[in-house]
Amino acid sequence: MNDSNKLKPLTFLSRKGGVARENGPFYRVMLFDPRGMYPSGTRFIRSGFFHADEDVAFSVVRGRSWDEVLPDAPYSEFNWASPEELRLMVSLVLCERRDGPYVSLYPVVRYGPQLDVKKLDLRDPATVVRVRELIIETAASASRPYGPHGRIEGLLGRKYDLVDPRRYGFDRLRAIWASLGDASFLFFRGVYTLIKADMLGRHYEFSEEAIVSLYIALEASFSIVLRNLREREGVKNPSAHDAAVWLHEHFDAPFGLPAPDATERYFETFYEERVMTLHPASRYGELPYAPIMHDDIPHLRRSLREIFAYLLLDEHGPDYDDDVDQHVKKTGQSASA
Structure with missing residues (x-):
């Protein structure tokens, strides 16, 4: 393992230097606001890592820009998370458990400085320490609100809301991250809006907007279910009722819940x-x-997170199987799926 004390201190590229490197892989840092709720410690994936402690939460990924991935995409000012950053955030959220705490991410948008380095060992814990030191030093010295680091002026100094990582299903993190390599843009858009709903939900006055974001996630999940019914199960022109039946068979039937009636639609309530x-x-x-109602937020947020995870991996997590086993023991009924 490298000794971080003997390594050259890391620095951020200037804005001009960052633009010059946009046409190739870069090491990009994303900071997270204390208003989120984060698993403590460091989670490593192949292209980077996420770290959170009481003083700071951040990620580092090696990747490319959206302009390289989608050169013909329409212009947007909301593509602030790079493809690998979005993939990492989605991976973390999908590791939640059914009744466990959220991975409630609150990224600092429009702030993604690049590290001035050509090669960096993203699996070395010393790298985490070096980047952490750079962030804290940069935040402490940021004094101009319109300077290159003005977005994080005064960000640090508040304690972060941390959760014991054992309360999440991070044993599935690498499998989820790997599967996201083949996920559709529709899938990413769906989970991205779960993240936005969490951010909005931190502000009571924007609860309505949080629910609207969840409606977008709901629509994305519905479209993916219909696609699976067509392509995997051979259902021609699947309907909202077919999607409701799919949902019951894959999630509700093992708990003895009644099947949807002949006209019931996907999330009809x-x-x-x-x-x-x-x-x-x-x-x-x-x-x-x-x-x-405000209660619509946890209802949709928990349900949709679990549906997206199932759609990605084509299997339930151990927490779902445990709940089914508990139901069977309690009621004496056998699981029907």
Whole structure:
């Protein structure tokens, strides 16, 4: 293992230098705000790592920009997370357990400095220490709000909300990260909106907007389920009812819950409220406010996270199997799926 005390201190590239390296792999740092909730310690994946302690939370990845991955994509000012950063964040979120704490990420957007280094061992714990020292020194010296590091001026100094990593399913982290290499952009968009919902949910006055983000995630999951029904199960023109049946068979049937009736749709209990929230004037009339509740946030957030993880790996986590076993022991019923 390298001795970080004998290594040259790391530095960030200048803005000009960072732009010059956008056409090739780079080492990019992402910081996270204390308003999130993070697993303590360091989680390593092949292309980088995520670290959180009481003083700072950050990630480092080696990757390319969206312009290189999608050269013909429409212009956007919201592609602030690079492809590998998004892949890492999605991996962390999907490692949650059914009734466990969230991985509630709150990234500092529009701030992604690159490390001024051509080669870096991202699996060496000494690298974590070196980057941590650089971030803390940079944040302490940031004095101009419009300077290159103005986004993190005053960021540190508050204690981070940490969770024991044993409360998550990080034994699946590498499998999830590897599977995301073949995931669709639709899948990433769905889990990305779960992250945005968590950020909005930290501000009580934006709870409605958090639910709207969850509606986007719901729509993404629905589209993926329909795609799987067509491509894997040979269902021609699958409907919202077919998606409801799929959901029951893969999640609810083992708990003895009743099957959907002949007209029930995918997440039907949210259908009318979703229409009235997203369409101020609809066949349901006009309302001066959205007809939704704060409890919709944990309901959708937990359900959709688990659905996305299942759609990615095509299997449930051990926590689901444990819950089914507990249900069988308690009720004496046999699992039907």
